[in-house]
Amino acid sequence: MNANTISTPAKVLIYSTAAVLLTLGMEAISNILVPVFFAIFAFLIFSPLVHWLIKKGVSGKVSVLLVILFFIIVSVGTAILFVGSLVQLSEEIPDYEIQLDSTLDSISSYLPIVGVSVESLLRNLATFAFSVSGDIISGALSAGSTIVLIFVTATFLLLDSASAPKKVQKEVEGEPVKLSKFTQLSSSVVNYMVLRTETNLLGGIGTAILLLIGGIDFAILWGLLTFIFGYIPYLGFYLAAVPPMLLGLFKYGPIGAVAVLAGISLINVLVENVLFPSLAGKGLKLSPTIVFLSLFYWSFILGAAGALIAVPLTMVVKMVLESSEETRLMAKLMESSGDRAQEEEMAEENES
DSSP states (O other): OOGGGSOHHHHHHHHHHHHHHHHHHHHHTHHHHHHHHHHHHHHHHHHHHHHHHHHTTOOHHHHHHHHHHHHHHHHHHHHHHHHHHHHHHHHHHHHHHHHHHHHHHHHGGGSOEESEEHHHHHHHHHHHHHHHHHHHHHHHHTOHHHHHHHHHHHHHHHHHHTTHHHHHHHHTTTOHHHHHHHHHHHHHHHHHHHHHHHHHHHHHHHHHHHHHHHTOTTHHHHHHHHHHHTTSTTTHHHHHHHHHHHHHHHHHOHHHHHHHHHHHHHHHHIIIIIIHHHHHTTOOOOOHHHHHHHHHHHHHHHTHHHHHTHHHHHHHHHHHHHTSTTTHHHHHHTSOHHHHHHHHHHHHHHHO
């Protein structure tokens, strides 16, 4: 049967069924996909450095070796800092729970009772936060084999990165349109990962400095957490802000918690609303609704790790949809209204 003779409802049914089967299949092998995806995105972050060194006259192999060495130093240093801080934090959690009970008891008379006690609600939320922290700690400490697999896979990708452009050029030789489209689409993902990493780094450093000045325990750990959770749009900031707010509450009372929230919020506004948009230019070309829903979709498939790479994975899905005439409309629907309006204006200008 010719694909053109298939009715639109039949196409919708076929595509929907394929999407469901693909989703369930990826969810079933998520233990394999997580390290592979993280290795690919680690490669995307570090590969521009390889090409930059090559442009500076360093040979391809030496460039790759230097970047791998830098990758090792960054990975090992971050792992040591993260694990060491988590171990210390796990030892302090029982004391923090006692401090939480004491703090809530001292302010309980000032909290209103509206159907459900605000004190009880805060206590349950804090208990949940500590429980989640414990799960994160135990999971991070048992993730050694996954981290090694990510590192090894990313290393092989970096080793092959110097010759990758030549391979792509050879495959699409004589088809400049395909080469141009491939370069444009792949560069958007690379640019997002690099810019997101740079802005997250600035946000994490700013948060760590702020908390160090304020005397908040484990300030460097919370800065690192801000850097990592910065990859989660909309929700990442709130997830990273809760632990230092609780510690500010323990140390300085409600004013301390508010001050910590205000300081981190100011840094987040500068990074997300000023710095990142100015560097990213036209932005993600993804609808905010699509970005938000992608968090739940990729979290369902890959677990909590899926939230960290939900945006770049969604960008890749959009790239795949754009590659076919039959699915290009779906890719357009994933764009924000501002981006679509801008493209229509540009098209009208070209026609005129």
